[in-house]
Amino acid sequence: MGGIEFLKGHGTQNDFVLLPDPAGRLDLTPERVAALCDRQRGLGADGVLRVVRASALGVESDGEWFMDYRNADGSIAEMCGNGVRVFARYLVDSGLAAQGEFTVGSRAGDRPVTVHPDRSVTVHMGPATITGTSVTVVAGRPFSGVAVDVGNPHLVSVLNDDVAGLDLREQPDFDHDVFPAGVNLEFVNLLGDGALRMRVHERGVGETRACGTGTVAAVAAALHLAGTDAGESTVDIPGGRVVVTVERGSATLSGPAELVARGELDEAWWAAAGSSAS
Numbered sequence: 001m002g003g004i005e006f007l008k009g010h011g012t013q014n015d016f017v018l019l020p021d022p023a024g025r026l027d028l029t030p031e032r033v034a035a036l037c038d039r040q041r042g043l044g045a046d047g048v049l050r051v052v053r054a055s056a057l058g059v060e061s062d063g064e065w066f067m068d069y070r071n072a073d074g075s076i077a078e079m080c081g082n083g084v085r086v087f088a089r090y091l092v093d094s095g096l097a098a099q100g101e102f103t104v105g106s107r108a109g110d111r112p113v114t115v116h117p118d119r120s121v122t123v124h125m126g127p128a129t130i131t132g133t134s135v136t137v138v139a140g141r142p143f144s145g146v147a148v149d150v151g152n153p154h155l156v157s158v159l160n161d162d163v164a165g166l167d168l169r170e171q172p173d174f175d176h177d178v179f180p181a182g183v184n185l186e187f188v189n190l191l192g193d194g195a196l197r198m199r200v201h202e203r204g205v206g207e208t209r210a211c212g213t214g215t216v217a218a219v220a221a222a223l224h225l226a227g228t229d230a231g232e233s234t235v236d237i238p239g240g241r242v243v244v245t246v247e248r249g250s251a252t253l254s255g256p257a258e259l260v261a262r263g264e265l266d267e268a269w270w271a272a273a274g275s276s277a278s
């Protein structure tokens with residue numbers, strides 16, 4: 001077997017290892033994902049994007065390519081908004097898709113994307129659905145929030161205090177009856193004129209510097225609390241800025257997507273990573 005190709009990329013500093021695997025041959029175990037994403041014993045990333053043909057997985061999609069997304073802990077998630085942008089960037093830069101509009105398959109369904117000449121990418125994120133309310137507890141402090149489904153689960157809490165003051169190093173508590181499969185937790189300040197500032201604690205990762213589905217959830221929740229279901233916002237996250245539009249039944253996410261490096265994984269490391277925390 002030849003070496004296993006990888007790339008490293010990020011969207012507003014939500015960073016990913018990309019594994020081109022058109023025919024779906026890689027044995028991508030949770031252990032290998034966790035080892036790749038480990039910032040000491042691996043390459044380091046918030047998640048892995050396996051680039052595989054939808055037909056190779058037998059997945060129904062209008063797009064040729066399927067984003068097989070994994071969280072840093074090895075768990076599988078339905079959708080990753082920043083990941084789709086980086087995935088689309090890779091397809092265009094590698095000549096696997098033409099710049100402009102095309103569709104990427106994901107576990108949450110097809111996601112039409114537009115890759116712009118300035119290297120930014122817009123993703124049609126599907127509906128952001130308000131599903132109720134719940135509470136999260138951060139370092140002993142309860143915060144009520146709005147639950148939002150963006151293909152994956154979110155709980156958005158709007159704070160009066162600056163979100164910069166939150167300690168998100170530990171997993172915040174949440175209601176496991178409401179979120180049996182876990183939840184991404186967004187903490188938001190309203191900046192006026194619809195602009196938001198956000199920090200996020202991601203399911204399966206921990207605090208990250210950006211979360212695309214999280215920014216869509218945050219805007220949908222802010223609009224809901226303001227008594228409406230449509231609007232456009234900038235969202236400032238630690239890793240940069242994205243623009244989100246929400247309409248009834250659909251949302252878009254626009255922001256940068258960069259590729260940083262490409263190389264080959266060491267075969268002995270890959271083999272050992274499949275079985276234990278090497």
Ligand SMILES: N[C@@H](CCC[C@H](N)C(=O)O)C(=O)O
Pocket residue numbers: 014047071076077078079080081082083152153184202203204205210211212213214
């Ligand atoms: N960073 C992503 C979301 C990745 C999945 C999430 N951690 C989950 O488990 O649902 C994004 O940009 O949307």
